[in-house]
Amino acid sequence: MQIHKYDTVIVGAGGAGMRAAIESTKRSRTAVLTKLYPTRSHTGAAQGGMAAALANVEEDNWEWHTFDTIKGGDYLVDQDAAEILAKEAIDAVLDLEKMGLPFGRTPEGKIDQRRFGGHSRNHGEAPVRRACYSGDRTGHMILQTLYQNCVKEGVEFFNEFYVLDQLVVEENGVKKSAGVVAYELATGEIHVFQAKSVIYASGGTGKFFKVTSNAHTLTGDGQAACYRRGLPLEDMEFFQFHPTGIWRMGILLTEGARGEGGILRNKDGERFMEKYAPVMKDLASRDVVSRSIYTEIREGRGCGPEGDHVYLDLTHLPPEQLDAKLPDITEFARTYLGIEPYTDPIPIQPTAHYAMGGIPTNVEGEVLADNTTVVPGLYAAGEVACVSVHGANRLGTNSLLDINVFGRRSGIAAAEYSAKNDFVELPENPAQLVEEQVERLRNSTGTERVAALRLELQECMDANVMVFRTEQTIKTAVDKIAELRARYLDVSIQDKGKRFNTDLLEAIELGNLLDLAEVMATSALARKESRGGHYREDYPNRDDVNFMRHTMAYREVADDGTESIRLDYKPVVTTRYQPMERKY
Amino acid sequence: MATPTLEKSDKAPEAGFADTPYITATFRIRRFNPEVSDEVEWQDFEISIDPKERVLDALHKIKWEMDGTLTFRRSCAHGICGSDAMRINGKNRLACKTLIKDINPEKPITVEAIKGLTVLKDLVVDMDPFFQAYRDVMPFLVTKGNEPTRERLQSPEDRERFDDTTKCILCAACTSSCPVFWNDGQYFGPAAIVNAHRFIFDSRDEAGEQRLEILNDRDGVWRCRTTFNCTDACPRGIEVTKAIQEVKRALITRRF
Numbered sequence A: 001m002q003i004h005k006y007d008t009v010i011v012g013a014g015g016a017g018m019r020a021a022i023e024s025t026k027r028s029r030t031a032v033l034t035k036l037y038p039t040r041s042h043t044g045a046a047q048g049g050m051a052a053a054l055a056n057v058e059e060d061n062w063e064w065h066t067f068d069t070i071k072g073g074d075y076l077v078d079q080d081a082a083e084i085l086a087k088e089a090i091d092a093v094l095d096l097e098k099m100g101l102p103f104g105r106t107p108e109g110k111i112d113q114r115r116f117g118g119h120s121r122n123h124g125e126a127p128v129r130r131a132c133y134s135g136d137r138t139g140h141m142i143l144q145t146l147y148q149n150c151v152k153e154g155v156e157f158f159n160e161f162y163v164l165d166q167l168v169v170e171e172n173g174v175k176k177s178a179g180v181v182a183y184e185l186a187t188g189e190i191h192v193f194q195a196k197s198v199i200y201a202s203g204g205t206g207k208f209f210k211v212t213s214n215a216h217t218l219t220g221d222g223q224a225a226c227y228r229r230g231l232p233l234e235d236m237e238f239f240q241f242h243p244t245g246i247w248r249m250g251i252l253l254t255e256g257a258r259g260e261g262g263i264l265r266n267k268d269g270e271r272f273m274e275k276y277a278p279v280m281k282d283l284a285s286r287d288v289v290s291r292s293i294y295t296e297i298r299e300g301r302g303c304g305p306e307g308d309h310v311y312l313d314l315t316h317l318p319p320e321q322l323d324a325k326l327p328d329i330t331e332f333a334r335t336y337l338g339i340e341p342y343t344d345p346i347p348i349q350p351t352a353h354y355a356m357g358g359i360p361t362n363v364e365g366e367v368l369a370d371n372t373t374v375v376p377g378l379y380a381a382g383e384v385a386c387v388s389v390h391g392a393n394r395l396g397t398n399s400l401l402d403i404n405v406f407g408r409r410s411g412i413a414a415a416e417y418s419a420k421n422d423f424v425e426l427p428e429n430p431a432q433l434v435e436e437q438v439e440r441l442r443n444s445t446g447t448e449r450v451a452a453l454r455l456e457l458q459e460c461m462d463a464n465v466m467v468f469r470t471e472q473t474i475k476t477a478v479d480k481i482a483e484l485r486a487r488y489l490d491v492s493i494q495d496k497g498k499r500f501n502t503d504l505l506e507a508i509e510l511g512n513l514l515d516l517a518e519v520m521a522t523s524a525l526a527r528k529e530s531r532g533g534h535y536r537e538d539y540p541n542r543d544d545v546n547f548m549r550h551t552m553a554y555r556e557v558a559d560d561g562t563e564s565i566r567l568d569y570k571p572v573v574t575t576r577y578q579p580m581e582r583k584y
Numbered sequence B: 001m002a003t004p005t006l007e008k009s010d011k012a013p014e015a016g017f018a019d020t021p022y023i024t025a026t027f028r029i030r031r032f033n034p035e036v037s038d039e040v041e042w043q044d045f046e047i048s049i050d051p052k053e054r055v056l057d058a059l060h061k062i063k064w065e066m067d068g069t070l071t072f073r074r075s076c077a078h079g080i081c082g083s084d085a086m087r088i089n090g091k092n093r094l095a096c097k098t099l100i101k102d103i104n105p106e107k108p109i110t111v112e113a114i115k116g117l118t119v120l121k122d123l124v125v126d127m128d129p130f131f132q133a134y135r136d137v138m139p140f141l142v143t144k145g146n147e148p149t150r151e152r153l154q155s156p157e158d159r160e161r162f163d164d165t166t167k168c169i170l171c172a173a174c175t176s177s178c179p180v181f182w183n184d185g186q187y188f189g190p191a192a193i194v195n196a197h198r199f200i201f202d203s204r205d206e207a208g209e210q211r212l213e214i215l216n217d218r219d220g221v222w223r224c225r226t227t228f229n230c231t232d233a234c235p236r237g238i239e240v241t242k243a244i245q246e247v248k249r250a251l252i253t254r255r256f
Helices: A015-027 A062-072 A079-099 A138-153 A221-228 A286-298 A319-325 A327-337 A398-420 A432-443 A450-464 A471-488 A502-526 B004-011 B055-065 B128-136 B156-161 B179-183 B190-200 B208-215 B229-233 B240-253
Strands: A002-011 A030-034 A113-121 A126-132 A156-159 A161-171 A174-184 A190-200 A239-246 A263-265 A310-313 A346-355 A366-368 A374-380 A549-557 A563-571 B023-031 B041-049 B085-088 B091-094 B109-112 B119-121
Touching: A002 A015, A002 A174, A002 A398, A015 A030, A015 A138, A015 A190, A015 A398, A030 A161, A030 A190, A062 A079, A062 A113, A079 A138, A079 A398, A113 A286, A138 A398, A161 A190, A161 A221, A161 A432, A161 A502, A174 A432, A190 A221, A190 A398, A190 A432, A221 A374, A221 A502, A221 A549, A239 A286, A239 A327, A286 A310, A286 A346, A319 A327, A327 A346, A374 A398, A432 A502, A450 A471, A450 A502, A450 B055, A471 A502, A502 A549, A502 A563, B023 B055, B041 B055, B055 B109, B091 B229, B128 B190, B190 B208, B190 B240, B208 B240, B229 B240
Parallel strands: A002 A030, A002 A190, A030 A156, A174 A374, A190 A374, B023 B109
Antiparallel strands: A113 A126, A161 A174, A174 A190, A239 A346, A263 A310, A310 A346, A366 A374, A549 A563, B023 B041, B085 B091, B085 B109
């Protein structure tokens, strides 16, 4: 075991982690621990754009953007945080441009902007061009630009280091962060990083679904590490299903395709979104569009022999426009489906895309131990976190924005905290939990296999807690997850070695997914209303009287070792917008 | 009630496409694990798989159902993250962007690590020299003077000038397909030059001269023998050889 000491440790090197690292490296001795080489992070898969009311192409302002974000999140958004997001968006985009990001340009040479779902002029009058973009690889360009600037700033990376434990120490009843424990993939060695401040920027949890736009590596490691140490997870029942994933594969086809004029059609060729969202049509918010697609499918208007998908139609758009604005997604259709998007519509279905919930933080990125108490020295930003700027449903282009605004904020805040505070003493045997976990898996002779359990989990989640949920389906999921968690104790791996043991890491990742799936299903069961991405057929309406509040899930361990989940609730911060019925 | 699409998936739990017949394919994989043996070994795995699936799906099937020790990198699984460049039937490709039907599954499909970088285990190579060459070309925007209040202006034409080389995902398929790089690991390699090109031809950048000097080095662009392997290998369709030629031309004319 090796022990390292850094002022600031950042867990994850996607957009949020690298944006934080650029700030904290200037201000404090910083290490970035990342399970992937930074440029492999899933920020790079984001396509359509990053929202900011630059008003480069038409009238716009940050107040409209704030409103759209809150309405998009079905009023579960903390309004103070949404205001910061929308205000700081403008500088966040300009900062990236100055760092070198090659945005698309207007004829005058300014940053060009396009339409995106849920972003509107004057509180819902009509779609507005607010998304700054770089073709349909905006996330790729953000990831590359941030990595380039990390190289420029000399950011220190520990590549292929998996953070498996968060060290939390209680001093006088106050939970404090002492550092993290990481597993080095290349050698199997365990490293303890003592740090004055730690920032989680480790991304989402989408791999507990089968049809998902998420990478294989998005297994909620950061959420799980904090949760296991008694820290809460907020709003985990809210997961976004992106309307346009490639049929059965789940690969993302950007909403920008509809922003450029693409249309969703059922088997009769009907533009069905006109029925569900008369003003915004195909550019309604993602939860609305995904439900509309499944309603079409369930009512027998789905396409294909099994009627199990609908079409994204781009055939009326000029090939030059597709080549210039949507080159990557049209290539995906050619590569994976053998379809030519110039002439043929693309079969799509909703795909599990984004966790609105996560580690609760305030607007400085400080992690909360309960509704109000901050964990000194602990921060989170990006998809791993819940600020909450996305509420019950995130608007497209607001995640690339979130990682930049709150990545920057948490990088500054964590480094400033490191400058003013001393190290927290490490607990005795800091690596104990990880060592035991690794040894148990390496030595297990159990009969359960990781891949089989993971597939059962994914199929259960797809079938029971996806776009439509009921008490019965969620209970089915809760029971199945409990069964899988029990069987997980009997999991064994074949690779017993130390060198690049991805067999071992997949087993650990499955443990994380199981813990988080349980939190998600349990939170969803208790929320007896429909709001944003959480749609309960048995409670189809939003219930502001009982559920205008954030879910806070805590892991509890009884004296006899039995684990359970305790749910609590946190009020939503409301400033200037009273909840209204949400129509597009 | 469950989501309808997914209920139907029960009928074909593993297939990407229900109407496609499964085939039997042999994957011949170059195995190496110095923790166990210094010897390299080719190992055959026979699997039943839908030919419309990806080579990555086949590798997963082998790892998950047959041999958990098989080791490779992967993440996004759709050609964006650059983790899974490997040599498939003798050509550098991304495993997640190569469909089995497109590489003649009637014969054994060979899979091995990319060349020119040290193999650490099975299909995993040491990427550090590759990223070092990238860092050496100053892969970041350099500007002088005060920053403007708003964005720097750039015409759509100037933006288009370097669009192709912004697509690079640093997968190393190009560099590890280059015979010059195989013979001499000191050569910067195509990927680093592509990333230098991305800034040299960016109208906002003011360090083109410095980058050109770096690439004028004995291990720089002049080592390129224009074999076009890199262009063929690039999974993003970047005209890599053309970009290298443009850098050479800029060095001769110092105009860019």
